[in-house]
Amino acid sequence: AMADGAKIFVIGGKADDPFWSKVKKGADDAGKVAELTGGSVTWLGPQNYDNLGPDAAKLIRTALSQKPSAIVGPDWVPEAMDDAFKEVVAAGVPLIIYNSGGMDAAKRLGAMNYVGNEEYAAGLGGGEYFGSHGAKNVLCVNTLPGSTNTEDRCKGIADAIAKSGGKSTQLPLPSSSFGNPTAVAEAIKAAVLKDNTLDGLITISAGDANSAANAISQANVGDKVKLASFDMDETGLQRIKDGTQMFSIDQQPYLQGYLAVSLLNGFVNYGLDLPTKPVLTGPGIVDAANVEATLAGAAAGAR
Amino acid sequence: MTTPLLRLTGINKSFGPIDVLHDISLEVNRGEVLCLLGDNGAGKSTLIKILSGVHKPTSGRMEMDGKSVEFGSPRDASDHGIATVHQFGGTFPLMSIGRSFFVGAEPTRRWGPLTIYDRKRANEIAVTEMRQLGITRIDDGDRLVGGLSGGERQALAIARAVHFGASVLILDEPTAALGVKEAAHVLRIVLQARRKGIAVIFITHNVVHALTVGDHFAVLIRGSKAADFRKGEKSREAITDLMAGGEQMAELEAEIERFSATNDGHAPRDGEHP
Amino acid sequence: MTTPLLRLTGINKSFGPIDVLHDISLEVNRGEVLCLLGDNGAGKSTLIKILSGVHKPTSGRMEMDGKSVEFGSPRDASDHGIATVHQFGGTFPLMSIGRSFFVGAEPTRRWGPLTIYDRKRANEIAVTEMRQLGITRIDDGDRLVGGLSGGERQALAIARAVHFGASVLILDEPTAALGVKEAAHVLRIVLQARRKGIAVIFITHNVVHALTVGDHFAVLIRGSKAADFRKGEKSREAITDLMAGGEQMAELEAEIERFSATNDGHAPRDGEHP
Amino acid sequence: MPSIGSLVRRPEVGSLIGMIAVLVFFSIFGGANFMSAGGSASWLNVASELGIIALPVGLLMIAGHLDLSVGSMIPASSMTIAIISGHYDLPIIVGILAALSLGLAVGFISGVLVIRTKVPSFVVTLATLFALAGLTLGLSIILSGSTSVALKSGPVAKLVFGDYLGGKFQVTLFWWIAIVLIVGFILNFSRFGNWILAMGGDAVSARNAGIPTDRVTIALFMSSGLCAAFVGMSQAILYNSAQVAAGQSFIFNSIIAVVIGGVLLTGGYGSVVGIVLGTLTFAIVNQGIFYTGFDANWASLIIGVLLLAAVLMNNTFRTMALTYSPRAKPRARS
Amino acid sequence: MPSIGSLVRRPEVGSLIGMIAVLVFFSIFGGANFMSAGGSASWLNVASELGIIALPVGLLMIAGHLDLSVGSMIPASSMTIAIISGHYDLPIIVGILAALSLGLAVGFISGVLVIRTKVPSFVVTLATLFALAGLTLGLSIILSGSTSVALKSGPVAKLVFGDYLGGKFQVTLFWWIAIVLIVGFILNFSRFGNWILAMGGDAVSARNAGIPTDRVTIALFMSSGLCAAFVGMSQAILYNSAQVAAGQSFIFNSIIAVVIGGVLLTGGYGSVVGIVLGTLTFAIVNQGIFYTGFDANWASLIIGVLLLAAVLMNNTFRTMALTYSPRAKPRARS
């Protein structure tokens, strides 16, 4: 049944990562259209982020070895992954870079298009929002120190805040705290208590923001330290609605998966190509102004 | 004759493809010591593991006091008054003497609404029972078992079994690792138990020990019962041959004697070795 | 008299605060069997562990052939021709008989440019040496040790030591777990080794075994050498008392006899137990 | 008659010294905040959750077993309550009961596999760790379409399982204390406790001595499943959400806490006081560093060095306890 | 005279059957691509890196030890070569030697700690795992200011350590084969191999038998450090960059591969053929799922179930090997 349709392979993040599960949902939803014409969408993700670049490069090669009609992949660690992407292009397989790398990477590699935004740019966006709302000292909580994507997020924040005259430091948490919200919350609380000039705090994931919210209320600094997060979940959105969180940086993960797959499906089947390059899905800011609409999407697992 | 306390009929045991015991029938009476003899690997330990609920027989029938019994676990057996000292192990190096003594049958006392382990009583009893076996050096039940010598540990395991052996006491080579004095104490204890009317099953490779305490002998050869006789019915030489798996020991003994005689000094008296 | 093969002078050994051996001096001669006797915990195993390089003495002097030696490891000792069967263990359940036999001293052969383990030769030698000990059931050196009975394993360890015992063979209670026939084989092997001029140190709690093979006896009581005599110099009763840690066994034996006599059958002959 | 000598030989002393050492260290370098109510809450809260899991894991270790599956039990139970009471909006009590039952069920399965197959529990629970993680992920996506589910719980559930007392101390702290008392009673004063010690010392002898080792093993695995499920469930209530990717750090952290607490990795030896001290020590180090001026990058290094130091100290004290002889004479057998 | 009967009793048979089973399974569900050159490369490449680490870890396990520290050895060695030859631009050979020396040094430290302290290697290497992870993170930030460093290596280094042959097969595959041959020779044909087996069977008896157990232990830990460092180093060259990340995946993956390969977790038993088969099985399952239509969400579940099935099968075959008696008679002692 899969003989003639578009066999599209999508390389993405860990399957249990809330952010990537939304990208995957978008890709899977777009895949339903592909399936109507006898195509398929296969999701390839690493089991963990310990070895992100090498693992992702392996996944690209795994995809290529299955004679795909098209491949979608993020350029997380260009040094490690570019060779593999070049092989894809050299084999004549249409390629879309998404989520990270930017249009630069797409051009360099000979990919059709770029869909998404960049971690660094998302960080910049968040930093600017903080800056424009008067934050001068922002803490970036990194529960996965050493990973390129999380480091980039914090770096973006720091660079943007620096422009508006403030500063941002990183709080790296040891692996013995990862996945333990209490350890994360208590570490954040300690940091907040230690530095009483802090006025902003951002976490690299939506789950960590739940811990940070508890830390802030425990430390009793809710009126001073403004909370923000990369990505979001229903609980975080609820906080934005209630006013205990300032904003979330949204890069609309669902759209990244959905658009990239749809574009390739259209290209493989019908030769369609979009003149808009790159296709940017973010960064968007979700704050009190637009939280209601976002909540509806979150309930459906798409935001 | 009265019904035997314990009667086995046609017991078989295989581990997978390996047949270890073959059609064993045996009777054990109150107030008697049954010596179970046999070569290495004859199946003695396996047989007493069946009696003590460690293994289930592949087929066969076990009766206590004329009533058919089946032991699903060692606990079942001890609930029927069977206490066993197994060939290896039986003590717990990192536990106190008192706790080790009462493992699985801890004395308790009330403490408010709760039932708690009675440490004091456990220690007292353990120390007293060890004394009975001639181990007089130990006076603190809180000491850890790991600090005892091999012989002292063996004595602890025996003391435990003696204490709990309500009707049957099984000892699997209890004297193998013991010094002459400790071994003598064990023999004394065995005879004391017999006098109390307890049935004792005693496994040993030592002919002298067997003859000292045994009322009744059963010999296993390659998993089958080769002989079953009462004290005085067979000569020591015949018993030795049976213990050696039915082979003639005379030739081997003669050879040893020859070797031994080539040196100065006198050879051991006849019939005493090995 | 010629220089002894092995001479210990003033050996002391403590484990932390615990003194285990106290000022032991001892001589072991070629072509003689030294029986090391003593109560449980007397320090026999500790002493032979010093001789075999497992422990280092806290103080004291060891000489071989008149030359002072120090053993940093068991390997040093075996390089000096000392082979030991320790009281527990010594075999490896999940290894083949051949490999287990040669552990630490594997035979090798050339294979092109490489030196490789000679499996065939190892198996052959192992099986042959086991035969010598009367273990005739085993004819395949590739069998795993775990499939052997306890007695067969003990025989394997002894066969190994006999094979490697270039000048001194130390056996720590080798017969404790053995059946009468296997034990007799071990005694025969000890006497054979003696005849070959090897010095044997033999530890046992069995008076009969000791008297059968011993030329020379040393008794430890609580870590000190209590007696040192040659065959025929002391009576069996005196030796038994010494083995019991210097206590009078007569009373205990009388008590046992009393118990034993209360039953039917005859009591064991005098002087043979325990 | 407890003398200083006999106190020093208590095996817990090593753990106690260790805890005091890190407490003093971080009090000096962590400043006033560290010992303030808020600062103490910081490590006590972490300790309470880790401690609830470390206690049954410690009992298991004393009995000679390991349980790695707690690492996926935590997310499995938080997702269970979040999907049932959050996504499907059933009453919170249904979610709580389902989460706890799941813990009991997984523990039961691990226990049965261990006793039936005789495979080391390290391997069995490594298998259940992976299997349960896969199940949690797969079922969460099927049922809720997401790997992160929000949960709103009523005031009663919040108060009992997921709230801060005085705005600082998690209620899990009280649950921890309760479980410490229960487990302490079991290990020291009940027959069951004696069985656990005996099983870890020598499983075959323990069975031969009449201990129902199979039932004890299953009960212990069920209790570690239950406690891990409890922590996952209360975290979901406390943080109003559950995530699939969580909890893996508890695998090693619980083992570290227990081992720092003087429990013998190979079984047969350990105490509840030790486990509590080990948990506190670990939590203090893990959180204390954030109160100091040190770079948090070094946290892992400090934890590693601490672990080694603690184990060495415990070994020393255990040996002392073993060679303890009531007579003060130098000769062993006098 | 190898008969079918004696073949079936070879302990590796369990692992072989397991590998064939998953290979057949994924060939059916993975389609033609799975068995194509590209498809095979996909799991062979994964297997080669895991296998290089699994071999020394397997030897250690046979000798009765575990090494968890490989998890942080890999990032530590990648960062070493990247910082030296990337950040500081020193010749690549300096970086390679430094990375490998680091592996030897860490292995040496672990080994010495294990033999000196007599603490179980699980605990010792858990400590080195954390300590090394902390050191790597802290030093990387100090030295390079970043947790991710790029590395450009010349064509020779690329060709030897980090290239694709035929555009598909990593050169590590050949390194793996070489190491398999070496380790296979050591375990089966050298005296050293016999020592390893004996140590795992009974460490005290092994020492008493004259084996220099301390030196063997240290050598084994150094070899696992070296191999982990090799993998980290070659990854840095292959992917032109290195990252700090406290990895836990290689820890459990290497243990799983070794255990699937029939090595006894408690030591004393195992074979190189088995380890290779276990590694291949694990890699096939790990990668094969991407070739099937199954949702990748279930990968962990499959790995967990596989692990359990494999261990049970191995147990059966090990028991068969143990009860093997050359006479075909039913009675054991006839």
Ligand SMILES: Nc1ncnc2c1ncn2[C@@H]1O[C@H](COP(=O)(O)OP(=O)(O)OP(=O)(O)O)[C@@H](O)[C@H]1O
């Ligand atoms: N669990 C088991 N599985 C397989 N075989 C076993 C098992 N237990 C015992 N055997 C075999 O059964 C036979 C009898 O063993 P058993 O331990 O009963 O001998 P024994 O008479 O007590 O010998 P010993 O005097 O050496 O203690 C031996 O061949 C032994 O290998």
Ligand SMILES: Nc1ncnc2c1ncn2[C@@H]1O[C@H](COP(=O)(O)OP(=O)(O)OP(=O)(O)O)[C@@H](O)[C@H]1O
């Ligand atoms: N490693 C050790 N640490 C502390 N004490 C020890 C050690 N090894 C032996 N001992 C003690 O030394 C004493 C002598 O032990 P040893 O094993 O030498 O006795 P033995 O004469 O061989 O006794 P048995 O006849 O029971 O085998 C015992 O009290 C024992 O507890």
Ligand SMILES: [Mg+2]
């Ligand atoms: Mg037996």
Ligand SMILES: [Mg+2]
């Ligand atoms: Mg001894």
